[in-house]
Amino acid sequence: MANFITYRNQGATRNRPLDEDLIKRLAYLQDLGIQMEVFSGGQPGKDEGGARVGSTRHDHGHAADAFFYKDGRKLDWANEQDRPIFEEIVRRGKQAGVTGFGAGDGYMQAGSMHIGMGNPGVWGAGGKGDNAPDWLRAAYNGAAGGKPDVVAEVVAAANKPEPASPQMPILGQAQASAQPQPKPEEPKSNNGILVQAFNKLTGSNVQVPDKIFGAEIDDINKGFAGLGDFAKTITENDQSINNQIQASARAASGNRNVTPVELQMLSSFQPMSKKKRKGALSGLGGYFV
Template sequence: MANFTGPPPGAIRNKPISSELQKVLSIAAQSAGIDTVVITSGGQDTLGEGTRRTGSTRHDRGRAADLQLVVQGTALAFTDHAAPATVLAFITAAAAAGATGIGAGVDYMGARTIHVGFGTSINDHQTLTWGAGGKSINAPQWLRDAAEAGWRTPAALAETVPAEPAAPGRYAVVARSGLKLRGGPGPDFGSEKTLALGTELTVTQFEGPGGNWACVDVEGDGVLDGYVFAPFLAALASSHQPGDVA
């Protein structure tokens, strides 16, 4: 699970993001292998209900965030012509998980900051990308393509995030961009390997808050290899639980 920081107390938009947006960003970050999501601009006073606000109504009620994606201590950068695969994966996953407004561009908010959120109101469900000047015509082509890929299959990612696995057994990785294998039950433990989508493994036990971290044997040799984030595992239909008779 990715860590979240911000927004800065001194920012105009310094209010928390909504739980709905938090869920979207968490799913996207985990799917793309993001370590930390740095929110540089969060929620703001709703129009007509306060003065600590700026720009459009997209950030009202915490329904949008301007953010940076950090992997191994470095904020990922892009140009108007290309973006790292991890950034593309994050945008596609965010769109698939329900984000409807996504903006980025070097002349929009710089080479590292991305806007992700919903519409201008709770009734605005239009899907939209934009770039410099907040104009759709200026959206980088990579941004358009990545977002459209998610919007074309809006249910795909949600279907791959199952309920918390209930028991040890055989599972498969269902995170679109792979799942980090960590040295312990939590995001603070290092990761030297990413398990690809579809990787089958054996879960020996669930640990951590809510049982969200699975201790796994990847090689099938009875030796424990590490921990993965359990909500991105799906039980195999033919899985035998400990004590089952084959």
């Protein structure tokens, strides 16, 4: 038997003790230094037979009508000095999971209070919620919800599926975002310097295709490069070729003072109007070629 509860209900219709679960929820009264005197306790259920009265809240000891004492003095909610204690009983009771409170003028005995389980709510005279005193309603509505069912919590936690692990932690995503990303490869252009200059000057976007007449542009460029190398080689050696021709011509003419033919390679690209006759050799006109 809890030492903070005293039973004075032996001659009452509800003469049974309180349920152990309710007693555990009311254990906070010890912390407040309050003694509870029960004058109406538990009773049998409706279908069990035996004396009973009123609603089902008192069935099986799930509620009590009681007086409260502190330091040996009986408390009364009508006393303004005691009222804060009653308000704290209600607040702490709701936090502990106690759901029903009744008190006020015209309800039971002066200074007494109903406390226990059942549908959540407060009430006053006639058991009506509208008649609940203001202090009772304010204390109940301002309190946090009651204690959850520990067993139900454990079962719910055991059956709760684990959340799927993210593909990449947030930190990993941030690190990945911070890593330098490779620059996308720019599309290959076949444009040469002249085409690029033309585009820049005219604001055009002319692009040399990958193929011309079915031939790959890279192969065509290689062919032109080969011709250029050949022309360069011929140009670099045209003086040597001319020297050899002149030497051969002098030898054939007996070293006479003649002006032999000089060859000039295509690299000079001089117009025909600017080419000069260099003289004759064996009846042949000498021209720059």
